[in-house]
Amino acid sequence: MFRPCTLMPLFLLLCTLVYPTPNRDPSTMKMFSVAHKTAFVVDHCPYMAESSRQQVECDVLTKSRAQGVIPLAPVSKSLWTCAVECSMEYCRILYDVYPLNKLINYIVSDSEFHILNTWRQEDQSTHELMSALAAVGPPNPREDPECCSVLHGLVAAVESLCKLTELQHEQRTVLMDTAERVANRGRIICLTNAKSDTHVRMLEDCIQETLMDQNKLAAGSDRLMAIQQCELVLVHIFPMGEDALVSDRPKKEISPLLTSEVHSVRAGRHLATKLNILVQQHFDLASTTITNIPMKEEQHANTSANYDVELLHHRDAHLEFFKSGDLHMAGSTSRDSGLKETVTLKWCTPRTNSVELHYCTGAYRISPTDVNSRPSSCLTNFLLNGRSVLLEQPRKSGSKVISHMLSSHGGEIFLHVLNSTRSTLEDPPSISEGCGGRVTDYRITDFGEFMRENRLTPVAETAPNPGGRFPADRAKAQLERYTRYWPMIISQTTIFNMQAVVPLANLIVKEALSEEDVLTCQKTVYNLVDMERKNDPLPISTVGSRGKGPKRDEQYRIMWNELETLVKTHAAGSERHQRVLDCIVACRSKPPEEEERKKRGRKREDREERPDKNGTKEPEDRAWQDSERLKGALEKEEQESEVIKDSPDSPEPLNKKPRLAIEEVQPSEKAKGPVSLLALWTNRITVANSRKHQEFAGRTSSVNNKAELYQHLKDDNGMDVHENGKASR
Incomplete structure (x- = not known):
C-alpha cells in the first residue's frame, strides 16, 4: 500500500515549484556540509624528527648480489615523513574521487604557521602540496622545542575556516535575500605527537576560544563568515615499540560549535591504514576489491598469476547491494589490524569493443588504495587504453551475475553500476509474487x-491562510491523510x-x-x-x-x-x-x-463438502449427515420452545410441549450400523404428533396396556366394579 513517504518526495517538489515559502526556518535549508572544507595541520616541531622505528629494506637484490658486496643497512622514516606521506595519500584519494568542491587547506606548524595553499580550486592538487612541502623541508632537531607548538597551526586553521571559498561566495551572491541559508562548516585534522591527555584537552580549549573570537570578528566583516560547526580530528603519532601516552576517544561534543575525537596510532603502516579509514568515513566512501585479475609475470613472460586490487569510490556504488542484502563483505587483507571492510567482485573477460553500451544506473570515480603497486598500475593502464572490464558477484552456485563495470572516460576511470535486477523500463514487478511477475490489477x-x-493550484502570496497555515502545509497534511x-x-x-x-x-x-x-x-x-x-x-x-x-x-x-x-x-x-x-x-x-x-x-x-477419494460420498456418511441435520433442527425447535421455570419444584404448564429426549432421536446403543431414513422419519412424525395435544391422563395409569374405567366409583359408592360393569358388595 502507499505510505506517506512513498508519495511525499514528488509532492514536496511540486509544492516547492508552486507555493512560495515565506517565513521558513533557514536551518532546515542550509547548504555546505563539514566535508566542504578540511584544514590539515601537521606538526613540524623538533620531536617530529624522531624515528618511527619501522625498518625499510633498501637492498632487495640479495640473490643477484656479487660476493664481497656489503648489503645496505635498513633505514627508518621519521614521524614527520610518515605524517606527510599519509596525509598526501588522504589528499590524493579525495582529489581522485572528488575533483571539485571538496577543498583542503594544508598548514604546517612549528615556531609559526605556514599555509601551503588556499581555498582556490587551482591550488587543490597533490603536485602543489608536494612542491610546497619540499620547500618547507624536514623539522630541525636542534631547534628550541619551547618556541615550537602545534597551537600556531590550529589557530591558523580556525582563521582559515572563517574565510569564504569561491563556491560559498557565489551562493551568497545568488541568494542575496536569504544569505543565511549558506552555512559555514569545516573539519580540522591535526597530526601531532601529544604529551598526555591533559595536553589534548588544552588544545581543545584553545580551539574553542579561537572559534568564539573568530565568530565575533566575522560578525562585522563581509569577507569572513562565522563558523556554525567545526570537527576536530586529533591523530596522536608515536614510534613503534613505545607506549601510547594519549588514549583513544570517540567523537565528543565540546560545545555547540565544536566536536572532537582522538586517535592514538603507531607511525608507519598503522598510520596509513588509519587515515585510509578516516577518508572513507569523512567523505562517505566504500571499498571494492577486484579479485582474480590475470597478469603476466615480469620474469616469466609465458606464465600468469592472479592478483587483487582494492579501489575506493563513493558508497552509492553499493546501494543495490545494501538494499538486497546480497553483500559479499571481506576483511582487510593488509598486515595491519584489519579494521577495513571491502566488497569483493570477480574479474570477467574484458570486452574489447568499447563502443558497446550497457544499461548503467550510476558511474562513480575510483581511486586505487595502493596506487604505486604493480597490480594497481597494470589495471589502471589497461583501463586507460580504452578497455572495459566487467565485474561479477562471487557465487557458490547458480549463474553468474554481472553487477559492475570498470571503464575510463576522458582520462578518468569510473566504476559503473550495471542493472543486475529488473529494469525500470519494463513492466512493473508483481507485488505479491516478487521480482519477475506481472501485475494487471493496479488501481x-x-x-x-x-x-x-x-x-495543486497556484496561490498568491497575499492569499488568506485559514488556521494560520500556509497552503503547502495544508496540502501536505491532506496528502498524508489520504495515504x-x-x-x-x-x-x-x-x-x-x-x-x-x-x-x-x-x-x-x-x-x-x-x-x-x-x-x-x-x-x-x-x-x-x-x-x-x-x-x-x-x-x-x-x-x-x-x-x-x-x-x-x-x-x-x-x-x-x-x-x-x-x-x-x-x-x-x-x-x-x-x-x-x-x-x-x-x-x-x-x-x-x-x-x-x-x-x-x-x-x-x-462435513457436507468433504468428498471421498472418488469424489462421491458413502451412504453411511449421507445417513449420518441426515441424522445430524435432523438433530440440529430438533435442537433449534427445542431452544425456541423452551420455557423457564420459576423454581425447580414447580410443575410444568399444561401448554408446554414435552421435551424430546436424546434417546428418541439417536439410535440405540445396541443397534449397529447406520439408521435407515425411514426409522428417522417415523421417529420424527411420532415426536411431532406427541406435541400437538396434552397426553390422555388415563393412559398413564393403565394395567397390562389396558386403561381402567371408573377408577373412583368404588370410593364414591363403596362398590366393587368388575370388568363386565356389574357391581358387587
Whole structure:
C-alpha cells in the first residue's frame, strides 16, 4: 500500500515549484556540509624528527648480489615523513574521487604557521602540496622545542575556516535575500605527537576560544563568515615499540560549535591504514576489491598469476547491494589490524569493443588504495587504453551475475553500476509474487481519482491562510491523510472494490466531519450489516488461493477487519471520527448464541463438502449427515420452545410441549450400523404428533396396556366394579 513517504518526495517538489515559502526556518535549508572544507595541520616541531622505528629494506637484490658486496643497512622514516606521506595519500584519494568542491587547506606548524595553499580550486592538487612541502623541508632537531607548538597551526586553521571559498561566495551572491541559508562548516585534522591527555584537552580549549573570537570578528566583516560547526580530528603519532601516552576517544561534543575525537596510532603502516579509514568515513566512501585479475609475470613472460586490487569510490556504488542484502563483505587483507571492510567482485573477460553500451544506473570515480603497486598500475593502464572490464558477484552456485563495470572516460576511470535486477523500463514487478511477475490489477482508475482530489493550484502570496497555515502545509497534511491506508492493487483490498463503502471512504479522510457526515458513515455501516444478514456475496479476490476462495463468513470477517483498519487510522482526528469507529465496533460484536449457531453451520457445511477419494460420498456418511441435520433442527425447535421455570419444584404448564429426549432421536446403543431414513422419519412424525395435544391422563395409569374405567366409583359408592360393569358388595 502507499505510505506517506512513498508519495511525499514528488509532492514536496511540486509544492516547492508552486507555493512560495515565506517565513521558513533557514536551518532546515542550509547548504555546505563539514566535508566542504578540511584544514590539515601537521606538526613540524623538533620531536617530529624522531624515528618511527619501522625498518625499510633498501637492498632487495640479495640473490643477484656479487660476493664481497656489503648489503645496505635498513633505514627508518621519521614521524614527520610518515605524517606527510599519509596525509598526501588522504589528499590524493579525495582529489581522485572528488575533483571539485571538496577543498583542503594544508598548514604546517612549528615556531609559526605556514599555509601551503588556499581555498582556490587551482591550488587543490597533490603536485602543489608536494612542491610546497619540499620547500618547507624536514623539522630541525636542534631547534628550541619551547618556541615550537602545534597551537600556531590550529589557530591558523580556525582563521582559515572563517574565510569564504569561491563556491560559498557565489551562493551568497545568488541568494542575496536569504544569505543565511549558506552555512559555514569545516573539519580540522591535526597530526601531532601529544604529551598526555591533559595536553589534548588544552588544545581543545584553545580551539574553542579561537572559534568564539573568530565568530565575533566575522560578525562585522563581509569577507569572513562565522563558523556554525567545526570537527576536530586529533591523530596522536608515536614510534613503534613505545607506549601510547594519549588514549583513544570517540567523537565528543565540546560545545555547540565544536566536536572532537582522538586517535592514538603507531607511525608507519598503522598510520596509513588509519587515515585510509578516516577518508572513507569523512567523505562517505566504500571499498571494492577486484579479485582474480590475470597478469603476466615480469620474469616469466609465458606464465600468469592472479592478483587483487582494492579501489575506493563513493558508497552509492553499493546501494543495490545494501538494499538486497546480497553483500559479499571481506576483511582487510593488509598486515595491519584489519579494521577495513571491502566488497569483493570477480574479474570477467574484458570486452574489447568499447563502443558497446550497457544499461548503467550510476558511474562513480575510483581511486586505487595502493596506487604505486604493480597490480594497481597494470589495471589502471589497461583501463586507460580504452578497455572495459566487467565485474561479477562471487557465487557458490547458480549463474553468474554481472553487477559492475570498470571503464575510463576522458582520462578518468569510473566504476559503473550495471542493472543486475529488473529494469525500470519494463513492466512493473508483481507485488505479491516478487521480482519477475506481472501485475494487471493496479488501481489505476482509483489512483487517477486520487490525483484529481490532490491537485495543486497556484496561490498568491497575499492569499488568506485559514488556521494560520500556509497552503503547502495544508496540502501536505491532506496528502498524508489520504495515504494513511491506500492499497495499491485490487486483489489486496475488499472495501475499495465495494460501491456500498464509497460514502464512508470518501468522508473518513476529511480533516473534520459534520453531524451529517457522521450519520452518512453510520448509515453505510448499517447497510453492510444488512448485507451480512442477507448473506450477500462480496468482491473477494481469489488470486493465489485454491478453490472458490474463503467462505462467506470469512469474507465478511476480512471486510470488517479492513474497514476497521481504515477508520482506526483517522479515529484520532476528532471526536466524530471516533464515533464512526465506535459504530463499526458495536456492529461487529454479535450475541454469543448467534456466533455458536454460525460455527455449527460452518462445521456442518465442511462435513457436507468433504468428498471421498472418488469424489462421491458413502451412504453411511449421507445417513449420518441426515441424522445430524435432523438433530440440529430438533435442537433449534427445542431452544425456541423452551420455557423457564420459576423454581425447580414447580410443575410444568399444561401448554408446554414435552421435551424430546436424546434417546428418541439417536439410535440405540445396541443397534449397529447406520439408521435407515425411514426409522428417522417415523421417529420424527411420532415426536411431532406427541406435541400437538396434552397426553390422555388415563393412559398413564393403565394395567397390562389396558386403561381402567371408573377408577373412583368404588370410593364414591363403596362398590366393587368388575370388568363386565356389574357391581358387587
